[in-house]
Amino acid sequence: SFYNSKAFELAGITARTPDPPDGRYFKENGELNGRVAENARNVFSRVGKRETFTPEQRRDRARNGMKHMSQLFNACGLTSVHNAGTSQDHILAYEDCRKNGELTHRAYMMIRSPQAFTGLKAANISTGFGDEWIRVGGVKFVADGSASERTMRMSTPYVGTNDYGILTMTQEQLHEAIDDAHNHGFQVGVHANGDVTIDMVLKAYERALQKWPDPNRRHRIEHCTLVNPDLIRRIKANGVIPTPFWTYVYYHGEKWKEYGDEKVAWMFAHKSFLDAGIRVPGASDYTPGPFEPLMAIQSMVTRKDYKGRVWGPNQKVTVDQALTIATINGAYASSEEHLKGSIAAGKLADFVILEKDPHDVDPDQIMNIKVNRTVVGGKTVYGG
Template identity: 60%
Template sequence: MSDFDRRQFLGLGAAAAAGLTTGCEPSREGALVPDLIVVNANVLTQDDSQPKAEAFAIHNERFVAVGSSSDVKNLAGPNSTVLDFAGMTVVPGFIDAHSHPSGAGLNELRNVNTNLGSIARIQTALRERAVSTPPGEWLVGFMYDDTKQEEGRPLSRTDLDQVSTDHPIMVGHRGGHTGVYNSKAFELAGVTAQTRDPFGGHFYRENGELTGKVAERARAVFNVPSGSTPEERARGVAAISQKMNAAGLTSVHQAGTSRSDFIAYQDARASGDLSLRMNLMARGLTFPSLMRSGLRTGMGDEWLRIGPVKFSADGSASERTMAMSTPYAGRPDDFGILTMTQDEIHDAVEEAHRAGWQVAIHANGDITIDMVLNAYERMARQYPRTDARHRLEHCSLVNPELLRRIAEGGYIPAPFYTYAHYHGEKWIEYGEEKMNWMFAHKSFMDYGIMVAPASDHSPGPYEPLMALQSMVTRKDFSGRVWGPSQRITLDQAMKICTMHGAYASHEERVKGSITAGKLGDFVVLSESPYDVEPDGIKEIQVERTVVGGKTVYEA
């Protein structure tokens, strides 16, 4: 075998530790015979000890060799599949460390997609659904975005009243924290313009009248049906898995997993329809029953794994409701919305931390991040744990003091990775100064913080190639740069979307790079991100996505 000792080349020390020799077809020399071999590729491994290669081999769903085409091809046996990629670029499977795929998939099956770009088209889509919906039953829309309508204004209660006064209607913002309701919905909920806002919620009003927009905890007064069958939920998981695979995703962290979600993922796996490796963050309401059963973070296998318990402590970045120490531009009395008190955060973190769980808390604004860090630091003092890796979901607006505390505590921020590009028209409500400290990938890297990749889909697009472009350029669709000081290199962006994603779930030893012994997840690209202009990275095509050596998407 050229200049390599066969045992060293195969990395069998790592392979044996991972149990890779079980069931292996031996060659005459007793070595592993790969199931799949890839040759003549531009392999960007994300392994610092071997950043580039030409070829690799997979056996029993894991990489067993990485090196030159001639050396790896020499390992082929009679039953090995050999793929010649003719110079195409191969990268590790991309990881999205904060997303909501089960809800997105179910919405596509049950509700009205209102990502239509105009109020008039939204009204038409809802009217069409109303024709087949009995009076009194809800019409539910999803994926609405208030800043992306041709009319140049947001959807309102009166717009929805023009669709129907016989059906209660709710159109949810893609950000997940606000919705627009019609008069019938308010009537059924008993809400008027005089109704007081609850803690952590808000009924929006103009000129003494309800606009229809409702935020955060105030939405709880509406009895919007959420029931679905197990079959529908499993189908939804299968559908969104295929879409995410087509974008190059192989692993996803589901934020806020309900009991029904846990079942849906197991059902999809049992039927052979799950093609994403899932790290499942339990909802706060689901957590107690899991904890009482003795389960904790890390339980599961390489396909379905229990992740952190996830809580939510403030509003939304894209819906401009996150809680900040300074007001929104043009709204001097609006500092955003907190949805948990400091005492509630302390209690939630203490219970989960002491039970051995990783904790993840949605904290967008600087005020909220400070409150969450207070709770994490309190537990580190009172009940120290080794390598807990508690997380700050979104962690949108930071400052040097917060960065210092995050670094010292070893906490993991998961800021939005496509937002700077996709939601550019919203950032004017934060202003230039804040945007230099928002989605602060550069600052996190500078402080040595293992910042995780996060789309938060549906609120943000999940496409990793768009994420690379967004983090590198910080340009929106119009070409405006938001927070230029937070631009990072492509090398850094690639590392975030692979190795950092694995680190966020304590899985850096089994995924995140093309390395012997790790899971055989990879993506084939039509071009190298290094060979195109940064503004064109998102146009690169995903040619193939492979999970555990099995092709789950091919263009």
């Protein structure tokens, strides 16, 4: 994120202001350059003027936004999504759109709002509550920085620097949060990009699963960007689901040079996860990454960015593997593989008709395949 000098002035941030433990004010030649990372952004939420809305206006805006997103999802061939940042406003928007017949995609709601999480626990509601349209998913926590912003916490520094990235949770905080959610019947999804953070999350999952065994909980590591053979072994052993970015190689391109080839070979490691027998899905992390699934399939198959440069070619997957990642493995990540993720008798009639077969086109052109028709619940919601 970037802020101008007036925002820094209003927030009282100067070049001498120390970084918070879970964020950073970036500098050049000792002066602020406007770039701010992770929880250092929080101070700006209290400065300047904000447009305000009545509760009724806010609810109506949320409903209209959800309706619009349903249309965008359907147009690119999406029938179900996992919303990894669900707030109380989102929950109401899903329900309002459904009542009005405007919800045309299925939602697995991963709860990030502390208020919503507290309310669900008080009502004795946990992961799995709901139906095939709107379902309560896991609870979401954030433990480090980002891959695209080059702030994820790693065991070795970024190329040419002494910067190892940012942690936003301690090991003890992870233990406390995961124990609480696990013990209340929730799947947990922790945002963890760097290898250091992934190790910390796995330690917390391993402890929770040892204290309260549940082999089918399917806890998740959201993004799970930089791995190694030992982390993959532990992910497999504990039934954990990694959800690597699937459009990032294509979309963010040049940013990966700051990691170096050795690291990139173990980033967004769909091939390594599949080889280990892990049912890995894909994830866009929209808005930081595009959500279009055909772009994602092309990105995973070619490992090329938008300029045509290849990053981590050892992690290329086949078209069939990419389609598996995009369909049944996503359903598995929400424990809904018995309902959707493949076309079979007794499953939900959710499918997409494409103009061309992804197997038959130049892999560099997969993202340009036209979506002719999207069907959800047996009803055409896009095309015809």
